[in-house]
Amino acid sequence: MPLQIDLRSAVLALSDALDLVGVNDFQHGKRVAMIARESATLLGLPQARLDNLVCACLLHDVGVSSTVMHRQLVHDIESGDGRAHCARGYELLLPFAHLSLLANAIRHHHTPWPELPADLDEADALDSNLILLADRVDSLLLRQGIENPLAHREGICGEIAALAGRELAPDVARAFLGAAASAAFWIALGPRHVQPYLNELPLSSWRITIDFPQFRHVARLVSSIVDAKSHFTAAHSLGVAQLSRHLGTRLGLAADALAQVEIAGLMHDVGKLCVPDEIIEKPAHLTRLEFSVMERHSFETYQILRHIPGLETIAEWAAFHHEALNGRGYPFRHAGERLSLESRIVAVADVFQALAQERPYRGPQPAEEIPRVLERFVANEILDRDVVAVASEDLEASWLAATRPL
16 A cells, blocks of 8 residues: 655654754744744734744754754854854755755745845745744744743743844744743643644644655655764765665565665664664763664664554564564664564665765775674574675665765
């Protein structure tokens, strides 16, 4: 059966993935959506406009993969220019059908109101300024403490009022101050109330079904965000996806399964967004503490993907790529009988592609060396013997699939 996905669920899952970049600054995009929506409601925007604004807020930092960049943007808002990630977000979203509706607002969400391009659509201009407002408010909250947002109401309202006519449109600043007069507005921004707020939003105009080719675009978007985290992982997910499809073809998977194992390859490392840059790029072996942080990533992948209706099985294929046939892998310690052929394929593709790619602690391995390394994984009952045999017997094609992303 062809893959069918609800776009609203996909956007919310992508928001969950972007939340991971902050590591400890969790729910930033979601709070931005709440702040902007409550302010926009007082501006009288219609429901469809509010829905688009919420989705734009949830994805406004889609151009940020680095934990270092996230910390700078959130905690040091006066230094530097944050517009590079805005341009990156615009470039990522523009090619993708419905998501392109959000691209212009995201492109300009760090542009002060007086500096917005004269030819920018009125709706995009207002949305971009609402995101700037909400982003600024949440940055102030994070610096002062998110545990009790209400305690910071007076100071934050004073700072926002001072930005009216400079960075913020006067109407946007007034709308925020009107929404912020309510204690409930601030209490709802506390960690316990954010997810229920979003769950109750129907986002009706985003409840559309997309088929596999459309969702594959979303999956490639996710993979590009993950792989941009470090130049050492550039195109890793895409290489794993292509090699997974190649190996699946050689092993006789049906067309639908091939499409889905490719999705699993594209999204297998989405949880790695929660791993700090300094661990990803460490040019030495990880300490036990650092490795425990790294081990989180496949579990986070599982949690994000399994909440997209229709992706429950793909979530397992993607998240089990560090499980081992001997039951000593992570994060679940599943043994061979629990690991499907598709999950075994993704696991082999992940190791193969990583070996073929430079890492901070070693250079890329020559193609002819990779089968010998994979055989050691087989001997230790980590990887599947038959899948490794296919990759090794068809070494040139496997190498090309892993290292020449289309």
